Amino acid sequence: MTTAEPTTDGSYRNKIVAVEPGGNExxxxxxxxxKPSQLFWTWTSPNLEFATIFVGMLAVLAFGMSFWQAVAGIAIGTGLGAVAHFLLSARGPLHGVPQMVLGRMPFGFKGNAVPAALMSVTAGVGWFATNSxxxxxxxxxxFGFGPLVGLIIIVLLQTGFAFFGHNLVQAFEKYSFPVLAVIFIAASVAIFVHADLGAPVGADGVGGMGGFLLTVGTSFGYAAGWTPYAADYTRYLPSTVSTTRTGLFASTGLFLSCFVLEIVGAASVTTGEANLGDPTGSFTSELASPLxxxxxxxxAIGAIAANSINIYSGAMAFVTIGIKLPAHVARALVTVFFGVAGFLIAWWALPDAAHSYEAFLLIIAYWIGPWLGVxxxxxxxxRGQKIAGYLYDRSYANWGGLAAFLFGLVASVLLFSNQELFVGLIAKAVPQLGDITFFVGFVLAGGAYLxxxxxxxxxxxxxxxTSV
Known part of the structure; x- marks a missing residue:
C-alpha cells in the first residue's frame, strides 16, 4: 500500500518574516x-563559530597531536563528513521532503522513530546546548556580565529565528556570512602570526595512533553531525536544479568552514595560551583588543547561526516521529519546546563545558556512523526506484533496517568505544586504536542492511x- 504525500499549498514560498506553516510535508x-549556490553560506555560516575552533584545540590539547598531525586528522575526518553531506544534500530537490522523512525508506515509518528521536535530542538539545x-x-x-545572562540572550535569539522557520533561517545565514567571514579571517591571520607550528607534542595528551584516530573521529563527528539535516535545507529548491551543484555547494561550504577553523584552533594552542577551562578567553588572548x-x-553570532539550524531541524525530526500535533503549527510548537530544553541543558553544562563537548562529539559519531551506513x-x-508513495504511509515497515542500525551501533560501541565511562573490549585490549567506533558502526550497519x-x-x- 502507498499513500499520497501531504503537500504545502504555495502560500509560503519566499516569504522571510512569516512563520513557516506545517511540519514535514x-x-x-x-x-x-x-538556487544551489545559496547552500554555500547556509553551511559556512553555522560553522564559523567557536565550537568548530574547539575541535582543533582538542586535537592538540587533549589528543596529543602536533599541529601538522592535527591538520591531517582534521582533513580526513572533515572530508569524510563532507562527502556524506554531498550525497544527502543532493536528494532534497528530487524528493522535496526533510532528511528524516527520507529515512522512512530504510527504517520504515515506525522504525524511523528511533533515529528521528536520536536526531531530535542531539540537534535540538545536545548541539543546541553546546553551541549556546x-x-x-x-x-x-x-560585556562583563555572567554567562547565564549571555545564555538567555543567545537562546532567545536563535529560538526566535527557528520559530519563524526555513526562510528566515536561510536569510540569517546569508547576511551573517560576510560579517563572520571577515572577522574570522582577520582573527585567523593574527593567530597564525603568533603560532609556533613546529611546537613539540604535549606530554599530557593521548598521542600516537590513538590520538590521531580520536582527532579523525571528533572532526568527523562534527562535520557528519550535520548530515541528518542535509535535505532539510535543499528541499525548497526547484526540482529542476542540478543535484551535483546542490551537493557540491553544500559540502564545500561545510568542508571549508570546518577545516579552516579547526586548524586555526589547533594553531592557537601552539601560542602557549590555550586553556580548556576558559577556551574562548584563551583563544582571543593573543588578539589585539579591537579584534x-x-x-x-x-x-556569539556564529552560535546563533548554528543553533538556528540545529533547533529547526531538531523540531523537524521530532515531527517526523509520527506524533500527531496541530498540522499548521506543529514544527513551530516543537521549536519552542526544544528551545526551553536546550536552555536547561546548556545551563547545566556551563561549569564543565570543555569536558562535556569532547564526549558529545564522539557520542554523536557513534550513532551517525551506523545511521549513514544504513x-x-x-x-x-x-537506485532508480520511485519512493514517493511510501514516505507518508504509516503502515510501511522495514524492520531489517532498524535491526541493522542497532546491530552496528551496539556491536561497535561494545567493542571499540573509548569513553571515560565505558571502554569497549577491543579498545581495552588495543588502546592504541583510540576510538574507531564510528567507522566500525558504519561498515557493520551497512553490511547488515545489504x-x-x-x-x-x-x-x-x-x-x-506490476502495479503500474
Missing amino acids: YIAEADRHG VSGAFALSTL AKATLLAI VFADQYLR LFCKSKIAAERTLDV
Missing part, C-alpha cells in the same frame, strides 16, 4: 525557490512494476 513546486554555551561565554567575556572584541561578537546501503539498493533487506527491496521493485 512535501514542498510543492509553487513553494520552491532559490560557547556563545554565552563569548558574550560574558565581551578580540570583534571575534567574541562573531563567536541510509547509503538503502540508497544503493533503491544482507537483511536486499530481497525485500527487490520484491518492492517487482510489485511497483
Whole structure:
C-alpha cells in the first residue's frame, strides 16, 4: 500500500518574516525557490563559530597531536563528513521532503522513530546546548556580565529565528556570512602570526595512533553531525536544479568552514595560551583588543547561526516521529519546546563545558556512523526506484533496517568505544586504536542492511512494476 504525500499549498514560498506553516510535508513546486549556490553560506555560516575552533584545540590539547598531525586528522575526518553531506544534500530537490522523512525508506515509518528521536535530542538539545554555551561565554567575556545572562540572550535569539522557520533561517545565514567571514579571517591571520607550528607534542595528551584516530573521529563527528539535516535545507529548491551543484555547494561550504577553523584552533594552542577551562578567553588572548572584541561578537553570532539550524531541524525530526500535533503549527510548537530544553541543558553544562563537548562529539559519531551506513546501503539498493508513495504511509515497515542500525551501533560501541565511562573490549585490549567506533558502526550497519533487506527491496521493485 502507498499513500499520497501531504503537500504545502504555495502560500509560503519566499516569504522571510512569516512563520513557516506545517511540519514535514512535501514542498510543492509553487513553494520552491532559490538556487544551489545559496547552500554555500547556509553551511559556512553555522560553522564559523567557536565550537568548530574547539575541535582543533582538542586535537592538540587533549589528543596529543602536533599541529601538522592535527591538520591531517582534521582533513580526513572533515572530508569524510563532507562527502556524506554531498550525497544527502543532493536528494532534497528530487524528493522535496526533510532528511528524516527520507529515512522512512530504510527504517520504515515506525522504525524511523528511533533515529528521528536520536536526531531530535542531539540537534535540538545536545548541539543546541553546546553551541549556546560557547556563545554565552563569548558574550560574558565581551560585556562583563555572567554567562547565564549571555545564555538567555543567545537562546532567545536563535529560538526566535527557528520559530519563524526555513526562510528566515536561510536569510540569517546569508547576511551573517560576510560579517563572520571577515572577522574570522582577520582573527585567523593574527593567530597564525603568533603560532609556533613546529611546537613539540604535549606530554599530557593521548598521542600516537590513538590520538590521531580520536582527532579523525571528533572532526568527523562534527562535520557528519550535520548530515541528518542535509535535505532539510535543499528541499525548497526547484526540482529542476542540478543535484551535483546542490551537493557540491553544500559540502564545500561545510568542508571549508570546518577545516579552516579547526586548524586555526589547533594553531592557537601552539601560542602557549590555550586553556580548556576558559577556551574562548584563551583563544582571543593573543588578539589585539579591537579584534578580540570583534571575534567574541562573531563567536556569539556564529552560535546563533548554528543553533538556528540545529533547533529547526531538531523540531523537524521530532515531527517526523509520527506524533500527531496541530498540522499548521506543529514544527513551530516543537521549536519552542526544544528551545526551553536546550536552555536547561546548556545551563547545566556551563561549569564543565570543555569536558562535556569532547564526549558529545564522539557520542554523536557513534550513532551517525551506523545511521549513514544504513541510509547509503538503502540508497544503493533503491537506485532508480520511485519512493514517493511510501514516505507518508504509516503502515510501511522495514524492520531489517532498524535491526541493522542497532546491530552496528551496539556491536561497535561494545567493542571499540573509548569513553571515560565505558571502554569497549577491543579498545581495552588495543588502546592504541583510540576510538574507531564510528567507522566500525558504519561498515557493520551497512553490511547488515545489504544482507537483511536486499530481497525485500527487490520484491518492492517487482510489485511497483506490476502495479503500474
